[in-house]
Amino acid sequence: MTNIQKQINKVTQKITHATTQVHRNEHEIQLLAVSKTKPIQLIKEAYLAGLRHFGENYVQESVEKIQTIKLDDDFQDPIVWYFIGPLQSNKTRPVAENFDWVQSVDRLKIAQRLNDQRPDHLPALNICLQVNISGEASKSGTTLSQVIDLASQVSDLPRLKLRGIMAIPQKTENLQHLEKQFDELHNIYQKLQILYSEVDTLSMGMSGDLESAIKCGSTMVRIGTDIFGARD
Template sequence: MNRIAFTLEDLQQEIAKTCAKGQIFQENVRLIAVSKRQSVEKIRNLAAQGQIDFGENQLQEALDKMSQLADLSLKWHFIGTLQSKKCKVIATHFDWVQSVDREKVAIKLHEARPTSMSPLNACIQVNYFKEPQKSGIEPNHVFELAQTINELPNLRLRGLMILPPKETEPNKQASNFAEISAFYQQLKQQLPTMDTLSMGMSGDYQAAIKSGSTMIRIGTGLFGTREELNRD
């Protein structure tokens, strides 16, 4: 088994230090362990230490893990590209979908979510910098999609999920995050029930937190190198 890069406790301490520097309450930052292509054993390891939220982007892989981990009370986040044909299964098995990027899939998720379950938490994936290789709705169409989701009772609009360009230069990295955060705050003024800005990963989560991220998605920084598992 590959070594976990950081223990959960180590990562939580680093998050706490970052929050303290920015005068941010640590409890306002939610850690998502991105477990795609990671073993069930590693997930159990983290769950035993108190980690609840896990992110997956391959549907069949996620369903297999859910079946094997059904004895645990975990929260599952779908963070992959949404295909219409898979919306029904996603809507019935996940607690969060962070990659809603068009009205069609929002409606399908709403229609498939059992009314016996709580509303599906939804984040809109925004391709803020309009990068052609990335999924997500363009910024000028976000409010319209947000309004649509707000009108679907089986969905609960939580906020935005954004993946900025990879940037190693600290000032540029901070500038990108600050621009995204300002966009989120502007949208939140119109939709005050939103409470989630999902941005920041293993290489940039500290800068993301300082800029107002409320949810960070950590994969290799927590698990180590990804393993090769069967995929969709």
């Protein structure tokens, strides 16, 4: 068993424990392996251990990985690729052409460009709206008060499919404050589910806070460090 396999096993055990604690089914939680800055060899080890969902942050690096992996016979089942980093308008085309999901849409301009640049032969691009739940200036994301309006605009774009919301909460040792942020996100998520039948993804929770995220209703956790080690 490789070290990556051992780490994945530990993460899945944490997910199982967290869901059991709050009487949820572990199969409700999608594990997204965050492979930014990591070499293809480590992605391959995670793939051979059973993972198929991978998240990337940097456009040029990730597109090179995606194109290389397409030519590698060891990757026989398709990978579902998620772009989860801040996205500038001049870099939307390669993302629209290569990814299955974008979880970091925070304004209409980005959504419109992704829609217009999505190739016709590919299915609609799955979209999560990024919410700046903590209001920190250093973080991307729309505000809680703007989410519903942005969702309405994105849902009208034919080459995009609105699937939910994503957020990175403020880093804090105060568990009550952390879970308050997660609860606010879950409330918005439930409102979107009422409005849009295809909304099924609440992407929140990372290596350091997945238990609280699952407790508060997350359906997808983004795990990098606990699988691949610290960022290079």
